[in-house]
Amino acid sequence: MKRVHSLEAEPTHSVWDRSLEPRLRIAPGDEVLIACVDASGGQVRPGMSTTEYLGIDRTRIHALTGPIWIDGAEPGDVLQVEVFSTRHTGWGWSSVVEGLGLLKDRFREPYLFHWNLGSDSTSSLAPAIVPVRPFLGVMGVAPAEHGSFRTRPPGVFGGNMDVRELCEGSKLYLPVFNRGALFSCGDGHAAQGDGEVCINGIECPLNVTLRFRLHKQMNLDAPLVEASDSQLLDSLGDAWIVVETGTALYDAARAATGRMIDLLMSRWGLSAVHAYILCSVAMRLRLSQVVNEPVHTVTAAMSKKILPARELFPIQ
Amino acid sequence: MKRVHSLEAEPTHSVWDRSLEPRLRIAPGDEVLIACVDASGGQVRPGMSTTEYLGIDRTRIHALTGPIWIDGAEPGDVLQVEVFSTRHTGWGWSSVVEGLGLLKDRFREPYLFHWNLGSDSTSSLAPAIVPVRPFLGVMGVAPAEHGSFRTRPPGVFGGNMDVRELCEGSKLYLPVFNRGALFSCGDGHAAQGDGEVCINGIECPLNVTLRFRLHKQMNLDAPLVEASDSQLLDSLGDAWIVVETGTALYDAARAATGRMIDLLMSRWGLSAVHAYILCSVAMRLRLSQVVNEPVHTVTAAMSKKILPARELFPIQ
Numbered sequence: 001m002k003r004v005h006s007l008e009a010e011p012t013h014s015v016w017d018r019s020l021e022p023r024l025r026i027a028p029g030d031e032v033l034i035a036c037v038d039a040s041g042g043q044v045r046p047g048m049s050t051t052e053y054l055g056i057d058r059t060r061i062h063a064l065t066g067p068i069w070i071d072g073a074e075p076g077d078v079l080q081v082e083v084f085s086t087r088h089t090g091w092g093w094s095s096v097v098e099g100l101g102l103l104k105d106r107f108r109e110p111y112l113f114h115w116n117l118g119s120d121s122t123s124s125l126a127p128a129i130v131p132v133r134p135f136l137g138v139m140g141v142a143p144a145e146h147g148s149f150r151t152r153p154p155g156v157f158g159g160n161m162d163v164r165e166l167c168e169g170s171k172l173y174l175p176v177f178n179r180g181a182l183f184s185c186g187d188g189h190a191a192q193g194d195g196e197v198c199i200n201g202i203e204c205p206l207n208v209t210l211r212f213r214l215h216k217q218m219n220l221d222a223p224l225v226e227a228s229d230s231q232l233l234d235s236l237g238d239a240w241i242v243v244e245t246g247t248a249l250y251d252a253a254r255a256a257t258g259r260m261i262d263l264l265m266s267r268w269g270l271s272a273v274h275a276y277i278l279c280s281v282a283m284r285l286r287l288s289q290v291v292n293e294p295v296h297t298v299t300a301a302m303s304k305k306i307l308p309a310r311e312l313f314p315i316q
Numbered sequence: 317m318k319r320v321h322s323l324e325a326e327p328t329h330s331v332w333d334r335s336l337e338p339r340l341r342i343a344p345g346d347e348v349l350i351a352c353v354d355a356s357g358g359q360v361r362p363g364m365s366t367t368e369y370l371g372i373d374r375t376r377i378h379a380l381t382g383p384i385w386i387d388g389a390e391p392g393d394v395l396q397v398e399v400f401s402t403r404h405t406g407w408g409w410s411s412v413v414e415g416l417g418l419l420k421d422r423f424r425e426p427y428l429f430h431w432n433l434g435s436d437s438t439s440s441l442a443p444a445i446v447p448v449r450p451f452l453g454v455m456g457v458a459p460a461e462h463g464s465f466r467t468r469p470p471g472v473f474g475g476n477m478d479v480r481e482l483c484e485g486s487k488l489y490l491p492v493f494n495r496g497a498l499f500s501c502g503d504g505h506a507a508q509g510d511g512e513v514c515i516n517g518i519e520c521p522l523n524v525t526l527r528f529r530l531h532k533q534m535n536l537d538a539p540l541v542e543a544s545d546s547q548l549l550d551s552l553g554d555a556w557i558v559v560e561t562g563t564a565l566y567d568a569a570r571a572a573t574g575r576m577i578d579l580l581m582s583r584w585g586l587s588a589v590h591a592y593i594l595c596s597v598a599m600r601l602r603l604s605q606v607v608n609e610p611v612h613t614v615t616a617a618m619s620k621k622i623l624p625a626r627e628l629f630p631i632q
Contacts, residue, residue: 078629080629100607100609101607102606102607152608152609153561153608153609153610153611154561154605154608154611154613155561155611156561158559160605160608161559161561161604161605161613162604162605162608162613163557163559163604163605163613163615164604165555165557165615165617173628173629194602194603194604195603195604195605195606195607196604196605196606196607196608197606197607198607199607215629215630218629221575222558222559222560222561222575223558223559224556224557224558224559224579224628225555225556225557225558225559225615226554226555226556226557226628227552227554227555227556227557227617228554236543238542238543238544239481239541239542239543240540240541240542240543241479241481241540241541241542241543242538242539242540242541243474243477243479243538243539243540243541244538245469245470245471245472245477245538248565248566249564249565249566249569249603250564250565250606250612253565253603253606259537259538263540284602285602285603285606286510286600286601286602286603287510287511287565287569287601287602287603287614288477288478288479288480288510288511288512289470289476289477289478289479289511289512290418290511290512290513290566290569290601291416291417291418291511291512291513291514291515292468292469292470292476292478292512293416293468293469294469295469295470295471296566297470297477297478297479298603299479299481299541301481301543312489312540312542313394313396313489313531313534314531
């Protein structure tokens with residue numbers, strides 16, 4: 001029989017560690033209403049200044065809720081996590097932090113930006129209208145290895161994957177490495193572009209409802225997503241796309257993002273840091289070709305739905 | 317006054333070279349009906365065997381049509397290329413070639429596959445239904461440098477970009493490096509996934525109508541695409557997405573592609589080489605996060621529209 005549990009955010013944890021004591025024990029098939037604070041663990045507040053932001057304790061990031069013990073889960077099983085609902089609280093933030101982000105050498109100046117969030121979009125970065133599709137940047141199970149591991153790098157156990165398709169209606173499948181699986185989650189994003197280039201999506205507290213199921217002894221090497229379009233509104237529609245080619249994909253991604261920022265600045269009048277943040281919350285990054293040796297091509301796309309209409313080149 | 321020209325495919329050329337004699341001279345605003353042979357230069361024919369395929373002259377790839385001289389074009393200008401229509405002839409091919417492709421170490425056995433193409437889709441690789449959206453893999457202008465350059469690597473002049481969004485309704489903007497611009501195109505693809513992982517899309521002859529315009533002395537460093545959704549049907553819809561994390565994007569892309577192939581084989585019964593080809597013509601490759609150091613996450617997605625419904629995990 002399905003049961004519905006709820007789990008408060010506090011006390012959060014900020015490491016993956018198979019020895020952490022479970023905060024909730026559930027049966028397969030159960031739903032859990034999970035409160036997640038924002039990735040800062042509630043340290044960032046509406047109205048906080050950039051100067052105050054510099055003083056937060058970064059060791060508390062990502063401030064995850066969990067672990068949740070799933071009865072009967074054993075190494076070799078697959079944990080299915082179905083995302084039923086993801087509710088933000090109307091506010092979020094994005095930042096630039098020295099030494100982090102895809103363009104860390106271009107953007108060194110710390111900056112904190114606050115968003116007012118509607119149910120479907122936000123116009124805080126006007127003239128851009130950013131679609132809002134909340135998802136958890138971090139969902140994972142305890143790793144196989146003994147020890148405490150900071151949460152920034154994702155892995156085969158899931159974790160800080162920042163896969164934007166994990167919004168309402170989607171399912172995540174994770175390999176289980178420990179008895180009880182030991183699932184934790186957090187790092188709510190009201191929106192995020194591919195790449196999360198500035199280091200943040202729209203960071204926000206999220207109240208989520210997840211349903212857990214167990215598939216016994218099925219082969220799965222790493223996370224798999226069954227994405228639902230029902231809430232995704234994935235279509236790019238009409239779009240501006242910069243095409244960058246380079247010998248390394250990472251460099252091509254950096255160049256493409258840099259050119260998209262330049263375009264947003266020169267044609268839509270955004271400041272450099274606002275353009276960077278807009279890319280981080282709304283741009284798509286694709287590997288257009290990875291075979292035309294010795295170079296690869298990355299495309300960075302911004303939907304025309306997000307920006308006011310502009311003719312970038314004079315109409316003739 | 318707009319004029320409409322037409323340009324036969326032959327004689328094709330297979331290098332970028334600013335000293336090539338223009339085959340057609342047009343004015344800005346003119347349209348050109350351009351015939352393009354397939355990337356092999358017409359050497360691959362319907363019904364050809366893999367053994368025969370091994371004997372083709374690969375120095376003739378990509379067998380481009382052009383150059384076209386655009387009156388008044390000068391270095392520093394931007395050439396606008398609007399894609400009005402792209403018509404295939406009902407047939408195409410894809411291949412695996414030893415030493416080429418994203419998974420060249422896994423797929424060493426040469427293989428030639430033939431497609432029968434409908435106007436909107438092809439079921440040649442049943443049970444997969446592959447959407448057909450023809451575009452030119454190669455569109456470019458003569459590079460700034462003197463000399464003859466093989467066409468495989470793309471660059472700031474465009475070329476072999478394999479950007480699948482360049483289908484009907486889209487516009488390509490290219491920097492001009494030489495008087496007359498010297499535009500050439502070819503490498504028709506009836507469909508292609510992000511990455512073109514096996515080295516081919518659905519290679520095919522294409523008859524295209526392009527309209528050329530000139531924007532005098534505008535700053536553009538590298539190709540820019542203004543993508544139209546009208547023919548794109550870009551929405552992924554419901555999808556299966558594998559999530560791979562690694563220290564290098566290229567390695568993560570390889571791992572994600574490999575896992576998608578495994579999934580197509582184990583759950584949809586495709587042979588390894590057919591799964592590889594299906595990925596090459598229909599899979600999406602995204603950079604989900606490029607900032608969670610020291611690792612990056614690539615996602616490979618296959619729309620559920622392409623494959624018969626399967627529950628990958630038992631329904632409970």
